Amino acid sequence: MRIGVIGASGYAGLELLRLLAGRSGDEVVLITSRQEAGQKLTELFPALAGLANYDQLRFVEPAALAGQADVFLLAAQHGAAMVLVPELLAAGAKVVDLSADFRLRSPEEFALWYGLPHAAPELLAQAVYGLPELYAEKIKKAALTANPGCYPTSVILALAPVLKARLLDPSQVPVADAKSGVTGAGRGAVLSNAFCEVQDNFKSYKTVGHRHTPEMLQELSTLWGQQVKLAFTPHLLPINRGILATVYVKLAPPPSLEALRGLFLDFYREARFVRVRPLGQSPETADVRGTNFCDLALFHDRASGLFKIVSVIDNLCRGAAGQAVANLNLMTGRPEEHGLLLPAVRP
Amino acid sequence: MRIGVIGASGYAGLELLRLLAGRSGDEVVLITSRQEAGQKLTELFPALAGLANYDQLRFVEPAALAGQADVFLLAAQHGAAMVLVPELLAAGAKVVDLSADFRLRSPEEFALWYGLPHAAPELLAQAVYGLPELYAEKIKKAALTANPGCYPTSVILALAPVLKARLLDPSQVPVADAKSGVTGAGRGAVLSNAFCEVQDNFKSYKTVGHRHTPEMLQELSTLWGQQVKLAFTPHLLPINRGILATVYVKLAPPPSLEALRGLFLDFYREARFVRVRPLGQSPETADVRGTNFCDLALFHDRASGLFKIVSVIDNLCRGAAGQAVANLNLMTGRPEEHGLLLPAVRP
Amino acid sequence: MRIGVIGASGYAGLELLRLLAGRSGDEVVLITSRQEAGQKLTELFPALAGLANYDQLRFVEPAALAGQADVFLLAAQHGAAMVLVPELLAAGAKVVDLSADFRLRSPEEFALWYGLPHAAPELLAQAVYGLPELYAEKIKKAALTANPGCYPTSVILALAPVLKARLLDPSQVPVADAKSGVTGAGRGAVLSNAFCEVQDNFKSYKTVGHRHTPEMLQELSTLWGQQVKLAFTPHLLPINRGILATVYVKLAPPPSLEALRGLFLDFYREARFVRVRPLGQSPETADVRGTNFCDLALFHDRASGLFKIVSVIDNLCRGAAGQAVANLNLMTGRPEEHGLLLPAVRP
């Protein structure tokens, strides 16, 4: 299978190339980057030297893409994919879009949150939200998958079982307090992501109004069958990779922790990449570093009566490139976990 | 004034010595440590060499303390202070206890959470909770101050104005999602605090049932005049110093953000060490690194209807040693900020 | 092939299990740990849950090992392997020892540097120093391989080509200034490796007399054919993994940089895991994080007349577990790189 990676000079692109390096039967035949066009891949990313065909690849401009690959993984900024995708689909290619362009079903919502009109609204209906635990069957048949955002991945997987089981007590607005590593902000020269601004430091950012909010509300409401409210706050951790979301919910009737864990185990029975932790364990972001796993743990807080669900993923792997490869696997008839059963690099 | 630091070989002890190094009129005459008795201070902590009288000090066993100093700062483990304090007070000394021994007014609560009976329950009534923003006048007259815990300091200062103003809507249990640097765990050889277990990693710990819970509930309920519920979760940040607490509350009637900020400014009008941030700013732990400040910021989340209050302190300074020195200042007739107006070391 | 990992509860053991997780044809059938005997592997290391047969494994005491596996990887402290190895070899097993026990050819040197007499001096002659770039042919036939130390791996690979080519000018003592991540110190509760002692900090340690010194001198002198002098200093980096060694040498006659690079390329022509960087590039430890690569770069310093050779490896992978797996591959008739062509997890 010939794979094209669009927007390959960012961190998600680099992570895609890491994950695609060892796969039998696949070959990355095309890498694009506006900024780095002409540059050799292994000069920009010497870490990839000596692997796969990577010493032979050069970045090219993202032009005349149709026909150059069988599958396209789009890791460009939002706004770019919706311009490129129609011709790729028209040429018969399969597409996994890692940007936000095809995640929201409503073009109005997209315009509202991303500040530009949607360029391909007619494709929104056929785009499948690429969260395999919820939509594997649809993904298998999809030509276009909208790879979920990193925060939504961590939060939706934490809440899906209780929403589906209709255990949520809406008298208490759920809280999702999420903390992310810095790769979530992408590869770029930005003062607020400079080492000296982040190291030995911690802050919330976009404390209200983060763009992943509508995506979470859309998917959570679909799961629940009615409109969900959610208080979501992103924070910036001084680590490279990892999201930990601490989710606070009131459940009615309040289950025992054992029963709640049983519910989660049951919900994720087929899920190769969700690990429901034994009661008492607290997952750590390092447990999933470099992997496609989402680890979940459940707690009951007697002091407040609330339940706490802790969810960890690697924002760059499970929250972006790893999930994209899982979607690529499903869309091309392979097992979801093909090439993805990597242990965490820990410590 | 002759100062004795009990339990001086831990991080809180080291921080006390940092803050006491440059003060005119004061002298540290006694430093104790069971582990390091006999050792020269500047051999254990070469960073203190060449400052004040520190090259002359040696750690001694904590025995026959009464009379050796005018003021004692106790930075020992919980359980130690309640044994030492009666004789110190009897000898006329003033005491600031940085441990948990005198924070809870109920000896039963203490026994429940700390697993040992209280050795000096008769002193609990006279011990003043050493949060200057709430109790400055009492602290000025106190012989024994119970220095607040680090998490409670950050959470209580975030919630005090809304509780006092009776704005809290109890239909929504408040959530305090707190993240702390590793110095909060003390100076010790513990695998879970080893560099390779913490660096490039993030986790919650004691996800339910952390010992600072009763202290927060006690003080918040006192402020509100009725029993507060609170969902509190501590997390471990890969940084040395700093706590950031993200507090989620429902307010009724919901004030405008400007009005809420006005309320905070008013509440903290006299508070030298609380900085209510301009609307829109997000405080960062590095802004208060090495200082006694608590920075607060206020947000209204339209998506959920909740308000978010972000609070940052340096857990080792404001959350321990700095607050102790502020209490020492007040107890000995000096301005709270004497020797404490240090700018953050940033970056 | 049945593989036993002895001393599996340390970081080198964890790294071995990471690298052995995905291998077809191999199975880890035995993991030992004195400290963790009885404990389930995935309770101690939840990061390994859901991979290979790891959910079924429990640590056992390291007793009656012979016959339980075909190949043994020994990741115990020095002093342990030399007691266990004789019976394993006698039972026909192959052994890769990651400790220092079989690296020095002289039992007297061993006793001098490690402070205990060698328990199996008769095996020293048959143990092969497991640096595949130098000794691949011997390793293929070996029953016992002494896996090199992390610092020696980085320094020997930097100097081997110039020593072999007899370019070293001994009028200038070579300097190897090396900096290592903290995993090199192992998994243990030690104050000097506590997060707060290492984070945002840097120091040299064992500034003179580090135990890897005799190993380097032995191998470098063998390469050169005469006794090498070397000034070696280890430093502790606030990172988990990685060694960077900056090596300063005087070369006579001084080659052009291009010629020197040609010499290196030639020397490492067959070496799958040495990447000689294009002139001008500076390798970074993150380029090899989680991999078995050693990246080398060459510089000529006009200000001093010296040449600088910069060498980076992952101390835990190439400097320990990865190299052990490469040796296991060679000893069992497989290509050196079998299962080891992993791209770095970067960032």
Add this chain to the structure above:
Amino acid sequence: MRIGVIGASGYAGLELLRLLAGRSGDEVVLITSRQEAGQKLTELFPALAGLANYDQLRFVEPAALAGQADVFLLAAQHGAAMVLVPELLAAGAKVVDLSADFRLRSPEEFALWYGLPHAAPELLAQAVYGLPELYAEKIKKAALTANPGCYPTSVILALAPVLKARLLDPSQVPVADAKSGVTGAGRGAVLSNAFCEVQDNFKSYKTVGHRHTPEMLQELSTLWGQQVKLAFTPHLLPINRGILATVYVKLAPPPSLEALRGLFLDFYREARFVRVRPLGQSPETADVRGTNFCDLALFHDRASGLFKIVSVIDNLCRGAAGQAVANLNLMTGRPEEHGLLLPAVRP
């Protein structure tokens, strides 16, 4: 005294403002920044809110400076100071320049290394190299002080005693392997200093030809009375502040370590900010974090015959702003240590 800080929006500027915050008798009356002109100081740097007169200050363009202050601290990029200084001196102000503009005595050397002609070569003769341990008497009388570079400060203080004592054996080129925190690169949006490029990573940079080379050679040669050779390599540490230089020298005749330490103690007898460590101690960058100290330790390496001198400073404080304040102190008739006896913030 009215103080003006030119280039106040960078990290050196921020550090100057930290150090100048608590000084009696001094007031910062002017802060300039081309980028931030018009901006309130405490909006850019909220960490400074509530301190000194800082809530009242705004950045202004660096124009018509003469007469606005009595002393100017110039923390601008190299090339800017040499344009501004003549008029400031002409107006009778005293100037400490933190840039490289007045460090090299030869305008040709300056042009060679910095790529632009010197704009005020006539001032080079009167500029004093602001290393108080070497030039305190000259600094006291100077109108213009050239504040040393961070690397040169660490290396010159390590070598000065042996050069002055003529102990250096020139048959071995000295090596200065230096490692610096990231603040040394300044406050700017540069990809190579982005968090994800530096965190959990380590590299050399400008491995040959760093611009601090001529400054070191100039001062070391002056101390020695003849031309010094030096192999110098800078590296980038994943920490905010701190330089550690490991210096390798051959001494003839080789002194005992005790004698060498005696020589250093004697050389630095009057130096308030140099701490020669007891034999056996290894200084750590955290020991001097936020301070003006330079800690030195001495080692004799039997394996190579060389001596190792380890030197640590805080590159931003001692290597820039702290040293500038020490020079300001000396130039204005105050003790060098006025306002600078700060203990390290550790951990």
